[in-house]
Amino acid sequence: MELIVEQVSHAYGALPVLAGIDLRVAAGEVVVVVGPSGCGKSTLLAIVGGLLQPAGGSVAMSGAVPADSLNPFTFVFQDFALLPWRSVECNVALPLEHHALGAGERRARVDDALRRTGLAEFRAAFPKQLSGGMRQRVGIARALVVRPAVLLMDEPLSALDAQTRELLMDDFLALWLDRRVAALYVTHNLDEALRLADRIVVLSRRPGRIRAVVPVAIPQRERAGKAARGELGRLRAELWESIRAEAVDADREMLDA
Amino acid sequence: MPTARCSMPDTAASDGAEPAIRRAVPFRAIPFRGGGFAPQPRRAAPLVAFVAIVALWQAAIALGWLNPVFLPSPWSIALALRDLVVSGELARHLAASLSRIAGGWTVGTLCGLAVGLAMGLFSLARGIGLPVVSALFPIPKIALLPLFILWFGIGEPSKVAVIALGVFFPTVIATFSAVDGVPRSLIRMAQGFGLPFAAIVRKVVLPGALPGILAGFRISVSIALILVVAAEMIGARVGIGAFVLSAGNLMQTDQLMAGVATLSLLGLAFGLALSALEKWLLRWR
16 A cells, blocks of 8 residues: 655645645655654644645555555654553553454454553553653554554654663564554654654755655664664765754744744 | 862872862862752641640630630530531531532533533534623622522522522533643544544543543532522521521521531532542542
């Protein structure tokens, strides 16, 4: 299944935030969108996930949705968006409750998602008892339970500390390599983008347009090693070069506002 | 910068000699300035204060500083309360007041929850409801009792209606604010998983609004208590408010204060019951 974004534009009132975005995410591909603050990254994700109607353009999919997918486009949120009054298990089960599934199938999906995210021992815990990293793992488990075709990840690591971020990036890679779920991943962190992406899409400052598409040829599992450092460093410099001037402008614009 | 040099390891000291810089710039302790602003539990303090106030009050009567006709002693209030309990008078008045509170609070709360929820969920209801509620909320509801007596007669319905109306508005405001305050991200999450509208209301909005709704109950229960006493003082023969008023008319200040003490205990009991309910319903917090 392929995700196709064509000429998507959007504005909040008189303020244009996205202009003519064309994007494709192939099955199993990880596309990371980076860009300066306020460039419409999260807006793009909300439009792709059907939470926001674009002012122009269209979002479509081609090919068959996987048979067991209950929610092909599934969000993972920056603030985790867990229901604090539900246990880990009940949070993970939430997206299944309005589907006509047998109790056995429901149980199997929840168990599988909890096992994949290392949460099996924490199923009875409440979110407030968990660290930030574990809370985001609950968010991931809740996304996996519906067997998504494309994960829509809105800065899923930006609320976490640097060490937890490293651990969760390893988890993401393991999940993607295991299940080959595609992902459209929004971040402002270039290191995250270089570690996870098959392709990096660079947006310009508001209104966001695609400035560059940078493929990362090194296989993800090799990127943490020494051999990849030179090439990744070069790519990072190239990416930062393309973003820096606009990031400064975006920063000044916010301060002036 | 002397402090920076003080903290640097001094290579000249490796031969065992004391570095000269330490003698030149002596260490000074940084004074502690982080005290206060951290309330500590003082469990005995309220009990000690209560006993001290009651003892002072009793002593003031015994020493003739206060006239017991105008302010009876705590002991005589306790005796009057005991007599009221033994004779069954207190139970009769309490039952009448509690049934009015139960009826009025239940009707006011159910209507308030429905309207507040509608205002929190639907733009049209919010557009119409907000100005109406803002205009009517500040009216002291007891002022409408004469009108309700004309509509419903002097009996129970007019008193229940005043309590219901008094409870309705704070419940609407608490419910509306609580629903409005449910984090948008939780609703978007539920929408992102395709949950139907009714399921989002039931599984996300209502549990998310529950803390605010329960906080509103505290306010509405105390309003119900105030209004039942006021309504009973205006037009009732039985009820704590009527009892307090008639004791005052007869200068039976010990009886009057026993009635007031009963109201205080009633308010305390409502507060404890609500705390228990919050503890159980919000045990995830």
